[in-house]
Structure formats: structure tokens, C-alpha cells
Amino acid sequence: MACCCIAKVQTPISYFRAAAANSRHSFPNSSITAFPPLHSPFNHPMKSSNPRSLSVSTTVAAAPPTFSWDDVVRVSQPEFNPRDSSDLRGYFDKIKTCNRGAELQSEFLPFVIEDQIVGYIHKSFAENLKNFEDVFISSENDSVGGILTLHRSLKLADDRTRAVEEVIKCLAENGLIPGIRNELYPVTSSYGSPVFFSLERAAAPYFGIKAYGVHMNGYVEKDGQQFLWIGRRSLVKPTFPGMLDHLVAGGLPHGISCGENLIKECEEEAGIPRILSSRAIPVGAVSYSDIDGHRFKRDVLFTYDLKLPESFVPNNQDGEVESFKVIPVNEVANIIKRTHFFKSNCNIVIIDFLFRHGYITPECFGYLDLLQSLKSGDCS
Template sequence: MMAIIPLALPNKIGFSLPFLYKPITTRGGGGGSSCSAFTCRSVSSPTSFTWDDVVQASLPDYAPNDSSDLSGFFEKIKYCNRGSSEIKSEFIPLVIEDQIVGYIHNGFFDNYLRRFKDVFVFVPSDSRFGTTVTLNKTLSTPEERTRVVGKVIKCLAEEEKELIPGIRNELYPVTPSFGSPPYFSLERAAAPYFGIKAYGVHMNGFVKRDGEKFLWIGKRSPMKQTFPGMLDHLVAGGLPHGMSCIANLIKECEEEAGIPLSLSNQAMSVGAVSYVDVDGYRYKRDVLFCYDLELPGDFIPKNQDGEVESFKLIPVENVANVIRRTHFFKPNCSLVIMDFLFRHGCIGPECLGYLDLLQSLRSGDTS
């Protein structure tokens, strides 16, 4: 495994195809500049940015005084794993049939859920878990629970538009671990407010040219309800109830990038990353299944569902620079791309913090 990939670029970066980088003059003097692909410094992103901003931030001499550690990567991991143990203690376990399936903030329960006494039951002293929340025992089947809890979510969303934004009418399974039979299903937008485990699929679509690897990167539509206008994977999506990972990936490939089945069914499962993000009433416990797909050099993605504004094909080393130096990427995408960098030899054990960074990509429960 290579520890660091040196990146030498001429004064002009230019390619003949419009979806690749536009020519941009680098900062600094004449001649080629050789710089570690893993120099790090984070800078705040503006509220909006262009592809030209992305290209500038990716260049080796954009920040010539950067250190050569992995601090920029650690910052992105920290952002995805917010919440101290003290803050987490403000959440009450959601228990169904003697299994913890989620966590609900005590303020969210008191202010919004407690009044639905025929649905939610507060248990002040459970023999196994202490103080808990459960569902009324009259709700004995997954179908009943899904229907009744769904009514509560709809009611809350109608009363306070900003309480649970982004209602999608898409259901996530409520389960203690991946593959276990769900106790009920929950509106996707409400998943963090109930602290349930949520799963997704993210795919690195890459191309090899003249011995160099490039990643296809998408820029989310400014109309997206979440993370509008930010950089994203070529293909990614949450895993809804009743659908396998590969079936969901194939569906997302077609919808988000126009990738035909003849290509998408070649995607390789390569592992998973996880994180726990606690912010206000929200307790995100996400596991992202990672896939790699090597695409033909002449393939050009075409979004089909209106959720992606545009795509660019960017050298892997430059993508790494953007992750470290900016906040242009949707936060959890950074974790999946870091995993790609490890597996493709872009980060090696000679890098200070190598093992800590590798371990921190799975900071959440991966069960």
C-alpha cells in the first residue's frame, strides 16, 4: 500500500471534454508543482459555490503551507459524530418487545409525543433498561404500529412544518440490527427523532485513464430538501423497508445517474462505514454500505430524477483535497470517500494517525 500519492500538476489543468475540469491557472510561479496529495487544512465553505471553486480548492498549491497530516479528514469524521455522552444521556431508549430499537430525546417526548397516550407509553423504571419509552401493548403487529405511528408523524408535521422537515412518504424499517424482522416501519424524515438505525447505499463511480483514477462527483440540486447544492456521490440513497441493498443500488443508479443495468449489476460491495450524530432532538445512527463501480471511460452520467444539478469527473487526489480543505461535500459522503482512499492505496500506514482514522470510519454500531 502506498502511503502518499504525490500530485504534480502543470500550470494549466485542461481536458477536451466538458464534464472534466475547465482550464484553471494555478497559483504560484512557473513550472510544475509537486506536492503531497494529502496536505490538510480545512476552510469554511461559502453558502454557495461553483465547480470553479471546487477545482481551485483541489489544487496542490491552493494552500501551500498546509501540514502533511490527516487533520482535515478527522475534522469531517468529528462533524459526523457530534454529541457528548452528557448530551446522549438526554435520550430515552425506545424499547419494543424487550429490544432497544431507538432513542428519543426527553424533550421531544414531553413536548410532542407524551400526549399521544394511546400510542406511546412512558416507563419510568424498566427492570432491564431503566427509564424507557415503548408502544401501547394494544399495538401488537408491525402493520398496526406502522399505521398508528405514521398518523402521529403526519399530525406533528401538519402542526409544525419545521419540526420534522422533508417528509418523503418513504418508510425505514425499525429493527435492532440489520436483517432482523422489523417491529414496524417509520417515515424516513422522522428516523433521527426516534433514533432508529438507518441504512443506506453509497457508490463510488470511478474511471481509470492513463494509470490515474478519477471519481464521478455530483452536485445536488439547489431544490433538494436536505443539503441543497452540496457535492455528493455519483449514486447514493437510503435503504427503504422491504428492499435489498443491491436492488436499491440498481434503482438509484438508473434514477440518479442513468446507469443501465448492464453496468450497475457489476458494482462491487466493499464494506460499510458508520457514525452517530446527535444534534438537538435528532439522534442519527447510520450505517452506509459502500460499493465501487469502475465505469467505461466514455460513460457520461445523466440524472433522471431532477435531484442532481450536474456531474464532474475529478482526479481522486483532487477529491481528497476538497474533502480536507472545504465543507463542500455532504458530510457522510466524505466518510465513504475516505474509505475508498484507504482501499485504493491513497492513504497508507506511514501517514500519522492512519489507524485512528481507519477505525473512526466505523464510529457507530455496525450491527
């Protein structure tokens, strides 16, 4: 399956000021009261084996939430809150959760390669990288107040990848980059642009690089009604354990197309054979920009829809999903509006599905603002 294309947009240093000055969407105030927020991950101190020379990052995974499928079903019912059918505040609340900290961007230095901004690194975290003088160098820039780049001797992508990999290993050993995945993400200024080098997935938010993923809405139709298959993440996953998730979703590693990656994830996460997964339809992309401590997530998610047979039952193959449940789409919408049960970025993709399938209509106050907010990040 061909990967959906997005226009290539490069980011020279001269654009940094304008990007930093751009304001985010203004979201209406939200008043979600059904369940308290389940924040994951959350901040927690970590220890470094060399505290004098290394600045400690603080983000780790939260404890698993305690809700059950019975809770999910109960809160999804119309009678639970019969007056919120056209109220979009719960959706805006979820968009805000994925787009925190815009006012903190001044705390980050541009990460520049070949005169292109490829990421943003927190000034405190950058102090750790400056210890590796043969890999990272900093320089002053009158327009942005300083940048971080790679040593001029690292000219080839493979050399950069190997050199940065050694730094990441050292930082991980000191507890500064938790959850090493041994999976490489491409470092590029925009989707489809030249890849400057590849970076460990767990390090991506600490370098503020553009990261891409694929998310698929797997749905069935019964008696004229649509249902979404929802997964619950394994309780032992290092990130967002026990939270609700898409039937299929995954990051986009270096060297694989969107379509092939989706087919691979379909087999691993839900046991969907290629004969079915190859029918998934690419329907667009959403984006968000989230600052949390030293982490700057600038993610773009390519979205897919797959209509499944009524008889299909997912079967997880990689141990990352605890269980699945098929739920009417209008009830999934209620879960998103009323709770924080879903992994945060899944909310955006499902809200996009609700727009495209007519569950959110122009008669709802805030319709256009919510629609535009689905691309709150740099969607390039």
C-alpha cells in the same frame, strides 16, 4: 446482487448503560482554514400551531452554499496548499462533523419494543409523543431512568406502522417533523433482524432508529490515473442543497435489498443502466452517530465501487442532481481535507475509498485512528 451481510447484534435494555458510557474516538485537533464551514442543516426556530402542547424541534435545511465548480477545482489543486499531502487532520475534522454530541446521549430515552432498544428519543420530543396515549406509553426503569415504548395493544407490525404514521402526520402538520418523504424505513434492533414496524424516513432521526443506506464510488481510469465522478445536489433539495455528493447514494427503504436499491438509485440519479450498475462491487460499510438537537442519527452506509467506462457520462433522471464533474481522486482528497463542500456523510465513504485504493498509507500519522473512526457508530 446479493446484499453484503453484517452480523446480527441485538440490543437489550440491560446494555444501555454500557453503551452510554462508551467513549467516542479521540480526534486530533483540526485547523482547516481554506474555506469556512458550510453548515447544513442548521438550527432555526419553527412555529407550531399548538405551542402549549407540542415541543418544537428546530432543525431545518440551510440555504444553498455559494461555491462554484471553479472554486472546487481551484481548492483541489496541489499548489493551493502544497504542505498537506500527508496531513490527516482534515479527514479527522470530517469524521468529527458526523459524530457530534456523544456527551448528550443522557438527554435521550431508549425507545424499546419487545425488550429490544430500537432507538433513542429526546426527552423533550418524547413529551409530544406522550400526548398520543393510545400509541406511545412511557414507563420507569431503574437501570436507565425511563423508557418509551408502544401501546401493548399494538402487537402486529402493520398495526404499529399505521398507528405511528398517524402520529407522524400530526407532528408534521405542527412543524415538528419537517421534510416528509413518504418513504418507510424498517425499525429493527440491527441489520437483518426482525422488523418491528416501518417508520417515515423524515422521522427516523427523531426516533433515533438505525438507518441504512447505499453509497457508490463511481470511478474511471485514464492513463493509469483514477478519477471519481462527483455530483452536485439540486439547489431545491430540502437537505444539503447545492453540496457535493456521490455519483449515486440513497437511503435503504423497507422491503428492498441493498443490491436492488443500488441499481434503482443508479438509474434514477445518474442514468446508469442495469448492465453497468449490476457490476458494482460491495466493499464494506461505514457508520456514524450524530446528535443535533432532538435528532439522533445512527446510520450505517453500505459502500460500493463501480469502475465505469471512460466514455460514460452520467445523466440525472429524478431532478435531484444539478450537475456532475469527473475529478482526479487525489484532488477529491484535497477537497475533503480543505473544505466543507461535500455532504457530510459522503466524506466518510470517500475516505474509506482512499484507504482501500492506497491514497492514505500507514506512513501517515494517525493512520490507524482514522481507519477505526470510519465505524464510529454502531455498525450492526
